Amino acid sequence: MVEVLVKPQVKSDEVIKLLKGIFEDPVEKIEEATTGKVKKVYFFQYNDKWYVIRFSDNDMEFKIEKYLKETLRGEKFPLPKFLYSGVYNSFYYAISEKVEGKPIHKLKEEELKASMPSVMDNLIKLHSVDIKAYEGYGWMDYNMKGTFNTFTEFLQSFFSKDQEGFWKGWYELFKESFVDYNVFNELYGKMIELAKYCEGRKYLIHSDFHYNNIIINNSKIAGIIDWGKVSYCDYIFDIATLILEFPNYNFLEEFYTFYKERNFDTSNFKERFLCAAICNSLDGMRFWARLGREDTYKSILDNILMILNKYDTTIT
Known part of the structure; x- marks a missing residue:
């Protein structure tokens, strides 16, 4: 991202x-x-x-x-x-x-479920940090301000055609790889359509809350690492990142209840989740396409299509 x-x-x-x-x-x-x-x-x-x-x-x-x-x-x-x-x-x-424990993606089912209360407790601590003094959305500059005026600008920046570094020339994937432009563009359009539900909701988020970055020991988070993507946007992005890692579990409803009971803004929760899920999926699809991993690309695509089919965006 x-x-x-x-x-x-x-x-x-x-x-x-x-x-x-x-x-x-x-x-x-x-x-x-x-x-x-x-x-x-x-x-x-x-x-x-x-x-x-x-x-x-x-x-x-x-x-x-x-x-x-x-x-x-x-x-x-x-x-x-x-x-x-x-x-x-x-x-x-x-x-x-060094934090001792297991990365969350290596936990067995019973270990994962037992660790979720600790995951939720610590994630909401992060999302509760007071950031009113800092302007903007997206990645932080050295003054701790966001680098975009709106959330939608931040979102669009992920997939702009003209980029530097690793993503320079990434549009060539549509010509030279297995990435289907029409499918990708349709998902992108859906994401932008849903962005209005995330606009104005600003929290401090980790932005890479999954895989090796969450270390579990005895059903508790022993450490959260890799803070290189911290940004200002809707807290739903951290939740979506974790849920995409474990699509077979109904964690979305658990997170909804947990945040609602703690007086967080949970309106349009599913629309916001879908916006974040599509963003993470598109980014993952192009990343693995760049590495030539068609199997992983297809797995991510199948997963986001399943999620879109599962959650009716008219339900709030």
Whole structure:
């Protein structure tokens, strides 16, 4: 949903050299993380404890983590303990404690259902952060303001033809890959039609709330990681991201009840959910098409068509 930047190239021997200047004793082990599209990430063991060092071409994510730690300091919010940050060559880095547990997408059914109360409790803490002082929608700038005047402008920016970075020239997918322009465009039109229901609803959201970014331990969230896509928009986008990951469970009704009971705005809940679900699906479809994964592309397409068929947008 955001321009994908080039991952920093930092080798393990460079990391070891950097860590020697930070810690008194030598690092015992170091392992490169296999996940992460934008940051270069290593796990390392020091004095029998595991830590994480992340490298990025900007420090916005690290700034957001510090902001959240301060803002939610009385809420016991599951942010990994932040230890050090600095600059290495032309990259920013941050060191934090490694969160122990399982990524949410690897949980068994009973484990997943048992963890949902903790997931909901912590997600609503994030969505309750007071952001009245900050203008705009979408990705935050260094003044913590949104970079778009309206939510619809933010939404349209995801799929504009002229982009830089990873998405430069992405319209060529309609000519050179299996992406069906008519299907894609029909879903896009539906999303824009539904955007009016999300307009004016502004919350602080994670924007990538699923997969490896939610770590569960003993049915509780042990940590929420990867804050590089934090933005201002409808809280339904975080909920939709999670629901799309688990389409076989009726989590939408559970979230609706949970947020309504806590006096959040739940009007036009399903329309808002569908807008977010289509956006996430279109972004995923083009991403996997770019990587040549037709099976994953079709799976995402089938899932969003099933969801659209399931939820009548006239029901609010």
